[in-house]
Amino acid sequence: MKTRSAIWLGSALFALTALGFTAQRVIAADKIDPATEAKAFQNFYFQKFPNVKHEDFVNGPYSMNEDMKRQWQEKEEFPPYEFALDAGKEMFATPFKNGKTYADCFPNGGIGIRQNYPYFDGKEGKVVTLELALNRCRAANGEEPYSYVKDEMASLTAYMAFTSRGKLMDIKIPDDPRALEAYENGKRYFYTRRGQMNFSCASCHVQSPGERIRAEILAPALGILNAMPIYRSEWSGMGTTSRRFITCNSQTRAVPLEPQSDEYRDVEYFLSYVANGLPISGPGARP
Amino acid sequence: MSTTMIGMRSLALVLLLTAAAAPARAASEADYKAAYAAAEAAAREAAGLRNQWTPTVSTLAAAKKAGDGGDFDRAVAAAKEAEALAKASIFQATSEKEAWKAMEIR
Known part of the structure; x- marks a missing residue:
């Protein structure tokens, strides 16, 4: 009898312990850990493309295809974004009507800071992108905002990215539940299928990087924003991160959101965070 | 087979043939307005879910x-197609609330 009781007691204790472990694992799985997730995100690409140097992922399709890479390297001698870059440099230095400049709005006078954008603004409780910060700077100095998708905005961000080339993406998620929520919302947006084509961002840039979609070679999502803004031959001009998101949405036959909508700001936050540690390569050139 | 059953089958066949042979009624303005209102309501719901499709808007x-x-014939047909598209986008948005997780890199 005593033996039987001991077996029962032992079994019960074992079951309780097992239950305890399982419950702990469930809780752990539910908790968002961006640092671990970013590591898993990067490892996915590093393992999928073991021959691609880690810092090369920021060069998008050129990291996936040797022929394209050679063509691009030759093109870089006279890069198509050069005019925008020169214009951006001049615009950046030209004072507003009140005598102030963009440099007055940014840390370190706006030079070499691209890798810290977007950031989570605790006061506003939202993500602030570089494009948004530039237009806010203009508004604060009594100037009209620029279009978020191209032209002046692309030129300004091209110059700011250029001054940050080689610096490693360094996006912070502060200890604020709203920042974590923004990251999570961005992640959800990235993986959510939309549009009549039923594509998510991940359908192309996670499941199929390196493969062709019509004549294009799909870029990996890892480091995809490090090259922004870009000159796209398809656009015959420069485009910002906002333009990239809008175009992607349209291509899946989804009505694009407004530039700098919360969703776009959040997905930029997510994509930039998971690219932490990879160099800024913008402005870029793409087919 | 009983006589009643044969009679019922014949009746059903006659009704079916009559319906097929009868010329389709041309759509009226009221038909169009009703179809358009239904499509517009579905499209509004899709937009509220931040998941409008471009073909819904164009249709x-x-x-x-x-x-x-x-x-009105063409208008009703297009409105019905737009409604179907909007409803498909609503279904997509609803199912993706959980389904996106399956694609996540872990």
Whole structure:
């Protein structure tokens, strides 16, 4: 009898312990850990493309295809974004009507800071992108905002990215539940299928990087924003991160959101965070 | 087979043939307005979910154009298509609330 009781007691204790472990694992799985997730995100690409140097992922399709890479390297001698870059440099230095400049709005006078954008603004409780910060700077100095998708905005961000080339993406998620929520919302947006084509961002840039979609070679999502803004031959001009998101949405036959909508700001936050540690390569050139 | 059953089958066949042979009634303005209102409501719901599809917008515009031009047959057909598209986008948005997780890199 005593033996039987001991077996029962032992079994019960074992079951309780097992239950305890399982419950702990469930809780752990539910908790968002961006640092671990970013590591898993990067490892996915590093393992999928073991021959691609880690810092090369920021060069998008050129990291996936040797022929394209050679063509691009030759093109870089006279890069198509050069005019925008020169214009951006001049615009950046030209004072507003009140005598102030963009440099007055940014840390370190706006030079070499691209890798810290977007950031989570605790006061506003939202993500602030570089494009948004530039237009806010203009508004604060009594100037009209620029279009978020191209032209002046692309030129300004091209110059700011250029001054940050080689610096490693360094996006912070502060200890604020709203920042974590923004990251999570961005992640959800990235993986959510939309549009009549039923594509998510991940359908192309996670499941199929390196493969062709019509004549294009799909870029990996890892480091995809490090090259922004870009000159796209398809656009015959420069485009910002906002333009990239809008175009992607349209291509899946989804009505694009407004530039700098919360969703776009959040997905930029997510994509930039998971690219932490990879160099800024913008402005870029793409087919 | 009983006589009643044969009679019922014949009746059903006659009704079916009559329905097929009868010329389709041309759509009226009221039909168009009802179809357009239903499509518009579904499209509004899809937009509220931040998941409007571009074909919904263009098909809805085509329905309006046909309706304004008095071509109610075409207008009703386009409105019904727009409604179906909007409903598909609502279904997508609803199912993706959880389904996106399956694609996540872990």
